[in-house]
Amino acid sequence: MPRIHFKTADQYVEFAEGEEVNVLRMAIREDIDVPWQCASGNCGTDRLVVEEGAENLDPPRRRERARLGELVDEGYRLACQTYTRGDVTFSWDPDQVGLDDEPGGAGGSRTGWAGTG
């Protein structure tokens, strides 16, 4: 079975072969501590670094591209906006907040944290 590796929490979630699953939904379902707030692609609190398995993710749509800006090119995705159909590994800053709440910056600016991978 394919699985999502939530590396920062050191937890795995498996799902059925042939399914496409929403990443944040799986994290919430399994009580994995991914930071999130709005679940609509507005706040950016749930941005994750894709460490492996980017080829198994659906491409970012308008709302996610608009929120993340250049962070998309740096390997970030929003958990609420991302579906996977295969193995993937994510990491994140456990203390991260919404992009508009970052000190001195709004959407699209890098947070200074570069993941663990």
Next chain:
Amino acid sequence: MAELMSSSEFRVALEQAFSGTMAKDASFSRAWATGKLHKQHFVHWATNHYHYIGPFGDYLGLMYANTPDHARDAKDFLLQNMYEEELSDDRHTDLLIRFAEACGGTREYVQNRDNAMPFAKGMQGWMYYVSGRENFVVSSAALIVGLESQVPSIYRTQYPTLINKYGFSEWEAEFFDLHITSDEIHGERGYQIVLKYADTPELQQRCLHYVREAADMRFAYTKALYETYVLPDLGPWVEEDEREPALVG
């Protein structure tokens, strides 16, 4: 008499309760997903959908009032859901009207209740009834697990067709894109609340009953959309692989 199910058993039972009558399998949804509809059909869909989900904030507000203080996480979820429907970004009904306008409709037409089918008004009345009169766990099961959690599976099929086959822009079809993802999370949070607070066999059974009823309601409503607006143009719905092969020569 039914016994109290474990959390995992109850979740499977909830999923099974609506899996046989999912609105994504109704004729209108199938015609949509296979690119058979015309823009005027979408205006009718948006108009009816407006009167079905337009008062969603009202439904959630009634549920909020019926939720006891000790279930603070459930109250907070309902409040957050309400905020996201109305205020966090574009108002969701405005995104729906944006789509209707892209199809040639007008705000005035969509908002005029006289333009909605009796089925849509029945759906609205049922939502008001359940949210206003039932235990908050039961109404959460009905409206959030039974209805809202179905939305991603419907729109994930319909949204790519809107862009690739019907030629809408991502901006025009944003209503669908937004709900694909936001209702995944709302649906999951709804499951959590129902699993946590349906703590007697009676409450669990009542939740299952209303999830089945919600799925039946939405299926019948979606089927009625086809029969009212599409049947006169396209005839009875037949799946592609069930159609008679074209005669040759």
